[in-house]
Amino acid sequence: DKDAEVYKFYINSLYVAITRSIKNIYLFEKQLNHRILQLLALKENNQPLQVSEEKSDMREWLAEADRLEGQGKYEQAEQIRAKMHGYAYISPEQLEQIKTLALDPDKKEAEVKKERKQLFQYASKRLMIDWIEQLAELGFHRAVLFMKEVRQDRKEYLKSCRLGRQGEVDRVIRKYGVDFPLSGQGPTGLMMALYHGQNELPGHFLKQKADINKRTGEGLLAVHYLLEGFFKNEFHKDLSMADLTILLKYWYAVRPSSLTIQTHLQRFSVSGHSMLFFLLICMRCLDEEVPSKVAFKFHDPATPDRDAAVFSMDMIMRFIIHVPDEVLPPYRKKRSYVNSILAMHEVDRDHPYNKQAFKRVDRGCYSLNPVLAIVDQ
Numbered sequence: 167d168k169d170a171e172v173y174k175f176y177i178n179s180l181y182v183a184i185t186r187s188i189k190n191i192y193l194f195e196k197q198l199n200h201r202i203l204q205l206l207a208l209k210e211n212n213q214p215l216q217v218s219e220e221k222s223d224m225r226e227w228l229a230e231a232d233r234l235e236g237q238g239k240y241e242q243a244e245q246i247r248a249k250m251h252g253y254a255y256i257s258p259e260q261l262e263q264i265k266t267l268a269l270d271p272d273k274k275e276a277e278v279k280k281e282r283k284q285l286f287q288y289a290s291k292r293l294m295i296d297w298i299e300q301l302a303e304l305g306f307h308r309a310v311l312f313m314k315e316v317r318q319d320r321k322e323y324l325k326s327c328r329l330g331r332q333g334e335v336d337r338v339i340r341k342y343g344v345d346f347p348l349s350g351q352g353p354t355g356l357m358m359a360l361y362h363g364q365n366e367l368p369g370h371f372l373k374q375k376a377d378i379n380k381r382t383g384e385g386l387l388a389v390h391y392l393l394e395g396f397f398k399n400e401f402h403k404d405l406s407m408a409d410l411t412i413l414l415k416y417w418y419a420v421r422p423s424s425l426t427i428q429t430h431l432q433r434f435s436v437s438g439h440s441m442l443f444f445l446l447i448c449m450r451c452l453d454e455e456v457p458s459k460v461a462f463k464f465h466d467p468a469t470p471d472r473d474a475a476v477f478s479m480d481m482i483m484r485f486i487i488h489v490p491d492e493v494l495p496p497y498r499k500k501r502s503y504v505n506s507i508l509a510m511h512e513v514d515r516d517h518p519y520n521k522q523a524f525k526r527v528d529r530g531c532y533s534l535n536p537v538l539a540i541v542d543q
Contacts (some may be wrong), residue, residue, distance in 0.1 A: 175245055183380040192217060215336040224250050246515040251291035261288065282306045292388065293343050296350060311387050315463050316342075326422050328406075330367045344374040351383030353391060360416060361391040363399065368416050378420045385540045386450070388420040394451035400488050401455075410490060427521065428541045429513075441498050441507045446523060448485060449477055449534050460527050462536040474533040476523075479505060482532075510534050 180202075184191060195203065198210055227250050227504060235243035240258065249257040258265065267278045268285040275282075282301055286308055289297040301309035319338055326334040328354070335355060338346060345354050353361070356371040356378075372378075378388050393498075395408030425436045425443060436443050456475035463471045480502065486499050497503060509515065511523040513535055524532045 171327040175242060189430075249294065253291055255281065256284070256288060262287075265297070267295075269304070271304060275305070283308075286312075294470060295342075295347075299350065309353075320348050323355060325360060327355045327364070327367065328362045330359070330364045330384075332367060332370055335367065335370070339374060344371060344376045345380050347382075353382055353386070354380055354388070356380075356420070357382075357386075357388050357391040359387055360408060360412070360420065362406055363412045365412065365415075368412075368420070372419060379422050381540060387422065387447075387540070389417070389447055390451045392420060393447055394418055395487075397452060397455070397485065412491055414490060420512050427523065427538055428543050429522045429535055429538050433541065436521065436523075436538070441503070442496075442511060442521065442523060444494060445482075445504075445507060446534070449475070449532075452477075452485060453534075460533055462525075469537060472536055474536050476527055476531050476533050479530045482508075505530075 193203070193208065199309050200364075203209075227246055231243040231246040231250075234246070236241075244258075245255050259495070264281045264284050266272065266437060268281040270278065282304070285297060286306060289295075289301075295313075295526045298309045298312050298316075302313040319341065319373055322334065323338045325331075326338070327348075334350060337497065338355070344356075347354055350359060354371075354376065356368060356376040359367040381387055392408055392413060396410070396413045398404045399407040399409050418504065421438050423438045425438070427434050427436055427446070428459075436446065456477060458476040458478075459473045460476050461471065462472050482504060483499075483501055486494065489499070508524050510517050510519060512532075513522045513525050523535055523538060525535050526532055
């Protein structure tokens with residue numbers, strides 16, 4: 167019988183209030199005949215109190231919800247969000263049922279109108295735009311109007327991030343959050359500001375707690391966009407991209423402390439300080455720059471065939487020598503050192519520290535492991 171669990175949040179709050187007290191406990195209760203007061207044999211105090219009220223604002227409560235969610239306390243976190251955003255709390259089990267019905271393309275509007283309304287309300291408050299987009303594709307009117315506004319805002323947002331218009335950027339952040347993507351699973355504002363070499367705007371995003379570990383649908387991080395912008399500036403002389411100053415200013419600010427990569431069923435942690443980390447980022451963001459490709463074919467429907475860029479040692483060194491010493495120390499730019507890292511982490515190499523990051527396709531020529539992916543830690 168879990169009927170009493172509805173009171174769990176309040177019981178826990180009372181427990182914390184009592185156990186954290188140092189000298190006095192004050193209970194504020196409008197209902198003077200409340201059973202808890204009778205149970206504890208407490209009487210109303212008519213004496214004046216010198217107690218000041220400290221009331222958390224909405225942002226603080228939502229930050230607390232994020233903290234609780236990080237501890238695995240999803241139910242408490244969602245209860246707080248529901249209260250702050252003004253919608254009815256939905257348990258994970260209820261949400262899954264509502265989502266399944268609401269997004270079923272075989273259901274007629276009249277059959278699931280209630281569920282689609284509930285899902286839209288939940289998703290719009292939580293800014294889960296991919297769910298709203300699916301509702302719009304099913305013809306749910308409120309979702310269609312919402313996505314029309316989103317598309318217009320995204321168009322202006324991209325322009326503002328590219329040109330460094332902080333006022334317009336803040337308007338969108340207030341509306342959708344700091345990690346608002348510029349397309350379904352596309353880059354965030356931080357990524358675009360870095361890519362286009364904005365001097366102040368990336369710092370503004372970071373002050374707003376933009377997530378440097380946020381990935382696009384293709385698995386790209388903010389640090390990928392920073393380095394790619396720098397290479398385009400260096401090799402194509404595109405002055406609208408990140409230059410040396412921007413690279414030095416933001417490299418360590420947006421470089422994650424580590425990456426978790428997965429190859430088939432194995433996971434490896436890659437330190438952000440390592441040369442392997444740099445090569446993974448470098449080769450991934452230069453994929454389109456390399457004309458030579460190799461086709462990888464898999465006989466597994468779950469793993470589609472794909473083409474991958476082939477990097478010769480000469481090509482890798484050509485890129486690396488342009489990276490400043492503050493990002494890549496001189497000893498790491500030596501050809502023998504770079505080659506040793508690539509060889510150590512070859513897919514088919516027998517080495518105790520091998521993280522299977524690269525596939526050797528010819529003598530001195532490497533591709534990123536085609537089944538490698540950056541995953542959540």
